[in-house]
Amino acid sequence: MxxxxxxxxxxxxxxxxxxxxxxxxxxxxxxxxxxxxxxxxxxxxxxxxxxxxxxxxxxxxxxxxxxxxxxxxxxxxxxxxxxxxxxxxxxxxxxxxxxxxxxxxxxxxxxxxxxxxxxxxxxxxxxxxxxxxxxxxxxxxxxxxxxxxxxxxxxxxxxxxxxxxxxxxxxxxxGASAAPAAAVSPAPERKSAEPPGAVAREKPAMIILKLDDLKVSGGGRLQPEWQRVLDILKARNIKASFGIICDSLAKADPSVIQWIKETHDSGLVEFWFHGLNHDVRTENGVQMAEFKGRPYEEQKRRFEESEALAREKLGFAFSTFGPPGGGSAGSFDEVTVRVMNDVPEMKVWLYPQPLDDAGRQLAEDGKVVILDREWPVNIEQPLFVPNAERLERGYAKYPRRAYFVLQGHPTHWKDEGFVQFEKILDFLQQQNAVFVTPQECAAAVEQKTAQAN
Structure with a gap:
């Protein structure tokens, strides 16, 4: 549950x-x-x-x-x-x-x-x-x-x-009537207001930097964008989380394994489970993500095989899951919910969408903490394109939200993408945001909930 x-x-x-x-x-x-x-x-x-x-x-x-x-x-x-x-x-x-x-x-x-x-x-x-x-x-x-x-x-x-x-x-x-009366017309082009300055908050927000798709290149080497991100984190002394596509661990150069271990041990980065191979397949003309539409045994095997690879190669297990996307029918299903309940290592779910019926039915038990998203507050808007101005506007709309999960894909960023990423970090640090790992955020949420009860 x-x-x-x-x-x-x-x-x-x-x-x-x-x-x-x-x-x-x-x-x-x-x-x-x-x-x-x-x-x-x-x-x-x-x-x-x-x-x-x-x-x-x-x-x-x-x-x-x-x-x-x-x-x-x-x-x-x-x-x-x-x-x-x-x-x-x-x-x-x-x-x-x-x-x-x-x-x-x-x-x-x-x-x-x-x-x-x-x-x-x-x-x-x-x-x-x-x-x-x-x-x-x-x-x-x-x-x-x-x-x-x-x-x-x-x-x-x-x-x-x-x-x-x-x-x-x-x-x-x-003051309109209860019936859904509509006003329709092609609207004039909307012009954005100037970006907000400091956002008034009772307490600084927690920020999870959810950076997806860490895998090795064809030669078993680390893609250079990951070192660039890590250098930025170290220079600012802020935390983040990297999602690993796990089958690449089996063919990773020893230098990559050592890099992951040292980064993990530094405490700056939590590595989390982002699928065994992030595959997208076609069934009946519909593109299906890795954890969509597969039977329980197959989904559970992918969790267990990935956990075994992590233990063998890295010396630690994953406690956080973020399902890989890429399909046209969602990134998980009710079977994935069951598997998350049954895999003992899993404690936190970086949930990619608003709570659905399956999650709602299981919402009262405490095995896994679900950390959800506010889509207007994100690194990339649109996908693969970091956009500091849009993040600032979205951030201003949620002055009472306690945390934000910000998703990005560094291997898709060009130089301008990294410039925008650093502008986002500048803004969040100006807001006194607290950068945390998924596990740290989940612990804070649990503590707050326990105090409220």
């Missing part, structure tokens, strides 16, 4: 200003992670992620609808919602031909049934040509407990639409 110990800070008061909601993968940089494809029974799926569909970053969403009878269907993972509050959606789209489809807001009741499905708030893709910024506002109706974004091309229409850069915000009660 797993205890979910994310936002243990006291509840935020509802504010009249809009607050960014923690959408997973709003720019499709991680394929369809965080989205649910509802068209898998169609002979020719219409929805895909492609590099040349991107407005910014490395990927965007493409809907190619050549079916005159059926429409496409993709929905985001639901996020918590409250009746009477206003939800503000923004995104970019471009189309070959107008009025081919729309984006909707779905509100769900406590049993996860869609409220008034025939009258969903929506905004039609009304212009053909280059990228347009669209916006939609709706008031959550009575009984609403969750909200999701639905992208749908109409059944009688054909054509191509591309989407990118979704965002969803929650605003205070507006």
């Amino acid at each position: 797993i205890r979910f110990l994310s936002r243990f800070v006291v509840g935020l008061a509802l504010l009249p200003c809009a607050m960014a909601m923690p959408m997973q993968n709003p720019g499709f940089e991680n394929g369809l992670d965080g989205w649910i494809l509802l068209e898998r029974d169609l002979p020719d799926p219409m929805t895909s992620v492609a590099a040349d569909a991107a407005r910014e970053g490395s990927a965007g969403l493409r809907v190619e609808d050549a079916d005159k009878q059926n429409g496409s269907s993709l929905v985001s993972q639901p996020l918590p919602a409250s009746p009477g509050l206003t939800y503000k959606l923004a995104f970019y789209a471009r189309a070959k031909g107008a009025n081919k489809g729309a984006v909707y807001l779905r509100f769900y009741d406590s049993s996860r049934k869609i409220i008034d499905p025939q009258n969903l708030p929506s905004v039609a893709i009304s212009k053909a040509g280059d990228w347009e910024n669209y916006a939609l506002e709706a008031v959550a109706p009575a009984g609403a407990t969750a909200v999701a974004i639905w992208i749908h091309s109409w059944s009688g229409a054909t054509g191509t639409i591309e989407f990118d850069d979704f965002s969803l915000e929650e605003a205070g009660a507006s």
Whole structure:
């Protein structure tokens, strides 16, 4: 069983200003992670992620609808919602031909049934040509407990639409009726405010630097970006965590093994389990991450084989897990939850998404501490691109959150990426943030929870 110990800070008061909601993968940089494809029974799926569909970053969403009878269907993972509050959606789209489809807001009741499905708030893709910024506002109706974004091309229409850069915000009660009344139109280009300065906080935030995909090169050598990161950490005397892809330990040069051991012993870095081989396979046309869709015995074998490699080569076991992504259907499933409960070494889960039903059912027991994410507060925005300005804006939106898990992939960074990474560290150190390992953060969360109880 797993205890979910994310936002243990006291509840935020509802504010009249809009607050960014923690959408997973709003720019499709991680394929369809965080989205649910509802068209898998169609002979020719219409929805895909492609590099040349991107407005910014490395990927965007493409809907190619050549079916005159059926429409496409993709929905985001639901996020918590409250009746009477206003939800503000923004995104970019471009189309070959107008009025081919729309984006909707779905509100769900406590049993996860869609409220008034025939009258969903929506905004039609009304212009053909280059990228347009669209916006939609709706008031959550009575009984609403969750909200999701639905992208749908109409059944009688054909054509191509591309989407990118979704965002969803929650605003205070507006005095609107309880029915989800929508205001729709292509929105003017949004201009960013100046980056915030010091963020007022009662207590400095804990920061976990979650740096993924440590593996050896073809010659068994360490990729040079990892030494560059470590040099930065040492110069600033701050802590971080590195996720190891474990099958590379078997072919690592002895110098790499020694580097990991010495770095581990320094106390600056916690090494954690990031998969046996980070493979992505295709099943029935769907890309599947390493810990998605595999049976219990196979998932557990991957944990156990990796732990054995770590003990043999490094002299220590992993206590923290961060599932590898890369698929289009999420990075783990209910089987992974069972395995985490059953592998004795596992104590902390760097959870890649908001809490789902499987995790919620297991939330009260204390074997594993789950440390979740706030997507607007991250090193890379979009994927593989460190962005200090976006992190600063996101950080300012959560003044009462106790910790942040910041993900990055150093082997994908060029020089400018490292410049942005150091700007992020500059900002966080100016905020008096406390850099901790996942194990240290989990211990602090447990202590706070015990005191509260």
